[in-house]
Amino acid sequence: MEQRFALGMTPDNTKVMRIMGEFHDFMSAAKENSMQQSSHISAIPFSLPSDDDHKQSTALQVSNVLSKVKLKQLESNHSSSEKLLIQRTVNLESKIKELEMEKQILHERCSKYQVQVTDLTQQSIDLSDKVKDLEQTKHEEILKWEESAMEIQRLKQQNEQKFAMQTQMLNERINDLMSQKLTMEKEEQLFEINQAELCSQVEQYKSQAQAAYQLQAKYDEKTNQVLQAEHTIHELKMRLENVQEAENMAHILKQDMNRLRQLEIDVSHLSRENSNLKLNQENCALLKEQLIAANTKLQRLEEKCNEIPKIVAENEALKEKLNKTQNATTANVDDNVSLLQNHSSFNAKLEKEIETLKEQLATSKSRSLEDRKNAAEYEIKFTEQTEAISSLKAQLIRLKKRASLFAYERDSIRSLLQTYDAELTMTSHTTQLNKRLDNMTSVNKKLHDRIVELELESQRHVEDTLRHKLQVKQMQLGGSLSSGQKQEEMSISSVLEEKSNEVLALKEKITSFETERTNLMEKIANLEAWIEQRNLNGDYNPDKTKVLHFTMNPADLAHQQSKRDITELKEQNAKLQLKLRQLEEGHEVSMSEIEFSKEAKTKLNAAELKNQRLKEVFSKKIQEFRQVCYSLMGFQVVCSSDGKFKLLSMYADSETDCLEFEVKSSGEIELLETEYTKTLTDLISLHLHHQNSIPMFLSALTVNLFGQQTMMAD
Structure with a gap:
């Protein structure tokens, strides 16, 4: 229980827990001292007579001494707890003083705001005085104009005969002006009616604009999907190019095979020519040797007819040489036959490999034809999609241009609406500020009352704990059982835990009230900034000031122009909605095409795998063929x-x-x-x-x- 309570402690309750620990240590030490004293007393050899009354009196004296010591310690602990309570009360009073100071600051700010409000009211009164002065000046000018008109009428009466036609024209013009005045008054009434309509139309326009933005977002998503489709088409094109490269490789391999056949034919011709050349060379060598031998024979016969035995010996030597040369020629012929046999076996192997390559080329041709057909279909679809995309891009450019015009007109309408809002009546915010200040003061009062209540509750809890401790100590001094003491200690610790939890809850409430106070201060600052901004924008009090509207006001003309612009924008919005619907329908078609492209992707992947395998086989065979050619040729x-x-x-x-x-x-x-x-x-x-x-x-x-x-x- 003591460890669990120590985990929930705060820095303010450390002294209380320290006192409780010292109390428990004191109780355990008192028990040990009492046991030691009793054992020591029992061990001392008394010379007095061992009567029961004397033992009881000694035990009572020992218990009285122990109770006095414990009471002194309790008094010291009580004084320390009172000091802690005094410190807490001092801290609470300091916090209360700080809150009162903040309250005074808030009251001062409220007084400042009231002064600002009075200044604003005086400014509005000054403005109304200026307007009255302007009205007086206008009235004086009107009187002057009336006097001048009277003078003109007198001149007219004097010159009626001379300027009869001119007076008729002037009367007609005056009638026109009167009619124009009436029309202007009617237009003013219509303007007021149309102003309310404009507000409703502007709201509708805002909703339509939001819908247009949503449609534009959808359109952007669709354009992204179209771009993804273009990317897939580009990938398909690249794969088609790879397929074409594979076809070119196959064509090159065909040419190489044809060249190999020609090379085989050339090799066979060369082998035949080599054999013929070798035979011719051998025959020539024999003929040369025979000629040399004949010449030598003739010379020797002519020169040495008498040396017949020598000639016979030479003939025998020549015969031996001829036999040797014949044997050498037969050995060369056998070697050539073995080489020809090896070459024929190698040619048979090459023919088998060529047949397998032919079969593979036939399969690759059929697959390449299928790929070409698929590629042609994809190209047709790609052209259709490119045409659709080009049309969509053109429409997108038009829509962007219209959107820019739309944004420009929207900004102009917003500026006009802001001018109209400035002219409309607006409620004053001084009453709201006063209400908020009253609420703030009431909240501060509630906080102060709550703090006082919490202090009283804390004092009550402390007094209850002290009483409970005294009762427990009295029970211990009266000789209560050890089990009862443990239960009471447990109850004391539980009570202390509850009190500490309550103190923590109170602290949390204080922090929450402080956060509320900071939020209210921020709101007050925002309200101050807002009041300053409204003053800069020309805000006024409708109860004290009035707004005059002149005839032939440029605002009326701008209002009419805004009506026309709104009608044009509505028409453009309707057209844009129709185009967006058309685009959405077109996008549904493109989704089906995208699904078809996915199927085509799977087919192309399969074809690419086949082509890769064929390429690997071809590369292996080509490498083997090159190695064989390199080793043979x-x-x-x-x-x-x-x-x-x-x-x-x-x-x-x-x-x-x-x-x-x-x-x-x-x-x-x-x-x-x-x-x-x-x-x-x-x-x-x-x-x-x-x-x-x-x-x-x-x-x-x-x-x-x-x-x-x-x-x-x-």
């Missing part, structure tokens, strides 16, 4: 987008030593001039200009480069 082929190809030999010294070929539209292949080709003029002139054979040129170049590398290795 000895050249690395690099394609470019301009129909150009770079060939880099396996035996090249550097990457810059490459050949560039260009494929023309007719299908011919030309070698482009580079710095590396300038070093190969002999091979180019022999194989390209004379023989017109690119494969021979490439094979000769590989042989040359291979020979250079082998020479370097040796």
Whole structure:
């Protein structure tokens, strides 16, 4: 119980809790002292006789001494609690004085406001005096004009015969002016009637303007949706371009396949030519050897006819040499046959891969045709949507222009209405201020009364607690049981908790009253600022001042013009509403198109996945094909987008030593001039200009480069 109460304490109640803790410590110490004294007394060996009466008298004396000590401590605690109460009362009195000072300040402000109100009333009286002076001056001027009119009439009477026609014209003009006066008076009456109508129309116009703003917001949302649709269409276009690129890649792959077929044919021709050349070379070598042998034989026969045995020996040696050469030629033929067999197996594998690639190309063609059809449909829909969007943009520009005109006219009408509101009668705010000040004073009085009540209640609670403590101590001194003491201590702690809670509640109420006071002060400041603003705007008291309206007032003309503007604005508003309805209907159609575009997106995603897979397959196959070509032919082929190809030999010294070929539209292949080709003029002139054979040129170049590398290795 003591720990729970300590959590709910405030800084003002710490001393009370300290007193309670000291009280409990004192009680426990008193118990221990009484027990020690009783044990000590029982331990002392008395020489007196051990009678019961003597024991009772000693126990009473000890209890009386303890009770006196406890009473002294209670008195000290009571004095400390009284000091705390005095401090609290002093604090409360200081707070009450502060509130009274604030109340005096508020009264002073109210007196200032009353002085301002009196000044304003004097200003209004001065203005009314000025208006009266102006009326007197106008009356004097009217009298002067009447006197001048009398003089003119006298002159007219004298000159009636001479100016009869002129007088008739003047009379007609006077009649017209009178009729105009009557019409103006009627118009004034109509103006007053129309003014009320204008107010109602302005309210309607405001509601219509709010509806227009809402419609404009809806239109903005729809435009955002249209922009999103445009974005999706743009994405679809990009995907179509990707599909077209895939088609171009497929077309390039087809061309590469055709070129591969031609290369295979060229390879077969080259292999045949190589075999024929090898046979011819062997035959030529044999014929040369035979000629040399025949010449040597003839020379030897002519020179040395006598050396027949030597010639026979030489013939035998030549026969052995011939046998060796024949054996070498047969071995070369066997090697060539094995190479041809390997080449035929590799060609069979290539043909199988080409067939699979053809099948994949056929499937990709069918898919690309479907994608083209879908793309054509999307393009048609896109053109329709672009046309609708362009029309919507044109309408939007028109609506923006009209909205700007609408805002300009609205601002002009607001300015006119503000002038009319300035001319209308307005209630004075001095009575409201007085009422609010009275309310403030009543609230302050209630606060003061409530604080006094709270102080009295706190004093009562403190007195009750002290009485209760004294009763508890008397019960303890009278020899009450330990269980009863614990219960009473619990009850005391509960009472103290209740009192502390009540004190906290009172403090919260005081803080709430202070916040209310600050809010009221802010309201007073706002009212002061508002009064100053109204004074600057030309506010007046309708009970003391009157407003005069002149005939042929520009405000009347402005009022008529505002009527015309309002009618035009109503017509424009109706047109805008119709256009917005049309736009909403068009937007419903666009929503269906957006749903269709979503379906198309799913289809395109599927098509893109298929194309990506095909691209991956094609890229893998192309890489395998390039690696095989590089390992077999000895050249690395690099394609470019301009129909150009770079060939880099396996035996090249550097990457810059490459050949560039260009494929023309007719299908011919030309070698482009580079710095590396300038070093190969002999091979180019022999194989390209004379023989017109690119494969021979490439094979000769590989042989040359291979020979250079082998020479370097040796």
